[in-house]
Amino acid sequence: MSICKKTVTETAELLRTRKISADELVKEYFDEIKKKNPDINAYVTICEDEAIKAAEAAQKIMDSNNDVPYLCGIPMTLKDNICTKNIKTTCASKMLEDFLPPYSATVYKKLLDSGTVLLGKLNMDEFAMGNSSEHSIFGAVHNPWNTAFVAGGSSGGSAASVASNLAAFALGSDTGGGIRQPASFCGVVGLKPTYGLVSRYGLIAFASSLEQIGIISKDITDCGIIMNVITGHDPMDSTSIKRPAEDYSEGLGKNIDGIKIALPKELFGSELEKEVGNVINDTLKRLESRGAVLSDCSLPTIENAIHAYYIISSSEASSNLARYDGIRYGHRNERAENISDLYRKSRTEGFGQETKRRILLGTYALSAEHQDELYKKALKVRNIITREFRNAFDEYDIIAAPVSPVTAFKLQENLNNPLKMYLKDVYTVAANLAGLPAVSIPCGKDKKGLPIGIQLIGKPFSEKLLLNVGKQIEMEAGRLEII
Amino acid sequence: MNYDIVIGLEIHSELKTSSKIFCGCKNEFGGEPNTRCCPVCLGMPGTLPALNKRVLEYAIKAGLAMNCRIAGFSKFDRKNYFYPDMPKAYQVTQHSLPICYDGYVDIDVGYETKRIGIERIHIEEDAGKLIHSSTGQGSLIDYNRSGVPLIEIVTKPDLNSPEEAKILLETIKTILEYTEVSDCKMQEGSLRADVNLSLRPIGSNTPGVRTEMKNLNSFRAVQRAAQAEAERQARVLDSGQKVYKETRRWDDHKGESLPMRDKEEVMDYRCFPEPDLPPVYVDEDFINEIQASIPELPGMRRERYINQYGIPKYDAGLITQNKVLADIFEKASEVCGNPKLVSNWIMTEIMKRMNEEGEGILHSYLNGDNFGQILLFLDKGDITHAAAIQVIDVLLETGEEPIVIVERLNLRVQRDESLVANTIKQVVNSNPQALDDYISGKKKAFGFFMGKIMAELKGRGDPSQVKEILTKELQRYL
Amino acid sequence: MTVVDVKTVRKIADMAAVFIEEKDLEAYAAQLNTIMEHMGKIMDLDTGDQEPMEHILPVKNVFRDDEVTNKNIKDELLKNASVKEDGYFKVPTVVE
């Protein structure tokens, strides 16, 4: 088996026992990247020289020091909306094509401190707006299971890189399903942590009140290990929470007797493809056989989650993306004759179609004329949805649902129908509106051989429970591996 | 037609914190361009704000000093608009729930006291600065001021004349200086005002359409701009035309204002809650702590000066209008023991210099202690009035101790009776014509002798002593 | 019912400082209209006297101390700007 197929846990063991050195390991990964990336298009920037240097440094630490961080020498990769000092961070946009951040995201700093090695930066939907990773100046990400299909999005590059063994793990961001849906489409684990648990400092903002940086990993155990590194209060992010550290990798797989799992009927709606539904139901039955208690429930307002989500996220995006004017950084039209021309031309050239569409939607929803009926209304709905979740969690421990009503769709299939594309987020956006942790775990495949993921949503800061139940699913379904 | 003038002010004041509002950059005026900046205050992608606690404290302090209520719950909003000095293309401000509201400030208009309502005081961030390129092509941006903390004080439209507007701004400046939340250096733009003005036919209850004039940065400009705008609106209304709700720019050189944008264009700022900053809850204890730190304010201080030092109300009002000046007065009175003398000298010599050279002299070598020493010399008759002025001149230049100046320049009054008498004799003898005049009854000759003698004594003679001896000396010839 | 038409697109594009070519206006209007018609369903929902949710976190009063922690990194900050002059960022003349 190629060493690149191994999990973080397995790889760490090989490094620790000197079966391979960190620099050899990194070279293996670059061989794999060179072989596969042209077909998958997960990486947009490859940091080979820097990575080899970092791996050599990691090896020195391992050679000389007894107190070696667990992740020392582990090759990893980041979605290209996470700022990396002096390494291009593009958001897959012409706007930031040449942007070299003079600072690093807090999560990246934490990963560097723990000795991991950055292999490169990953493709995505421009500014994380989309669920197919087709809206990218670098071209679409292809699904490693079948390259005619999308990888999902917006963290499509993150999911595809891990699924095709081009990194031991990846970080992505999840604003409305941006980690969970591509993880589900690519057959890997994707975790969106509770809002506030992971610092957003250095994550290029799309919709600030909804998004979190999260993890895409080969299995649940890896996910827990990486959570231990990236979580924690950050004074640079005023919305990051102060709370005692937890060990997310500890005790995974312990029994789930009596764990109450609710199945909201609204998240099993008519749009759900039968095949996907069947695999989810089978998975739930197996959880039942392991002691979980399943119940049906209703979260009525969740049906409006998708509306509230698109209104709020576009509104925030219209403000967050207003700063791109070509003056201090980013694409600049060189022929502009006056300041208003400079704004208009730079922004028109720098942003792709979908990004412009969202900016216009958000501008509309925030305008004086429509703010009350759209934006403020959406905030009210957000409040109701959050309360409905809270009430459900008084009774149940976990809410289970599909991640997406469909498996990966064909490239180009939905590109000209934005609304149809948006509606595919129907099961994932509610967790973002309510700030709840949610994980996507591979649990089967459809007849086309495309992966299906199940989603577990928990109360705030219940990541450990989610990972534990996720581990049970993983033990039943096994890891999905591309042969 | 005759109109009532209705004016409200929006006053922006930079807070004198050490660091900026949302990042650890230095909050200081000037500096090499873009050297007091970081990714946060430049609005670079992925950066986030972190609120400086002192900004909140200072805003509350200013609010309490202006008799405001303090909001138990307040929050931040984004005000979206494009302008090159606004790096994020939105200003973080408190649009919907300001930290302070519903206060008032009393101002003195002539002999009357008038109460002006304070609608709200909110916290926001300042923008960068644009300058013209020396090449003549293009504009240059310096973001050193971007992220400097501001409070915006919004008054109720309770002001009814340009003069009242000016007085209110002066009064608020004094309060901000006393509470030490702002240095109010108007020439550096750390205190600036927008004037909202409308006219209403006398006797009518319907408010007129108002215009706004932005960024006036001197008292004079506020008063002149308001005066000119009131006159302009009156002309427009008298000619049967309409006043448009618009923003105008005041040109202080030309003494006129012009509209800033098209009349049709109404700005839609799309304000919404800032998702990157959690709300602020303020409790009684926190407010009480800040309340306890507020010093004696100008109004109270003025009353105390009248009662404790017995100086005129007018003088007390003027002196307390400037905290540094009031501090100098108090210290000098203590040192020299004659508050009325100190007050007189402030009202004349010091005010004259402030008018000529600006307030800078209060921040130079002059302080209450050395000023008091000079006046003590004067009060004891050790130096003359003219010499006291000379000591002040030298002090402002060299910063030497008054005693050193007095000794070095030999300014001490010459009281040696025999020396003075000899000088007088000599002067009288060497001016026979004047003596003849005096003898023949021309009293003017006495003044001539005085001048000659004082000059001979190099200005150091004690006039009363000289007068006494001279009178005796001349008596001998009559 | 059309909620977003060409005129609306022109207006919001102007507000958002983007430029939509005349030939694309119709298409944008049609797409945005389809989207807004759907998302606009939220208006029909009875939200009673529910307050708008402005912050999802029960977090409040997050402050930093008033300390200067940053140094001059002018060159790094100017690195990404394509037009600059004498340590300033540069734009076409802004007439005040």
Ligand SMILES: [Mg+2]
């Ligand atoms: Mg303001």
Ligand SMILES: [Zn+2]
């Ligand atoms: Zn800064």
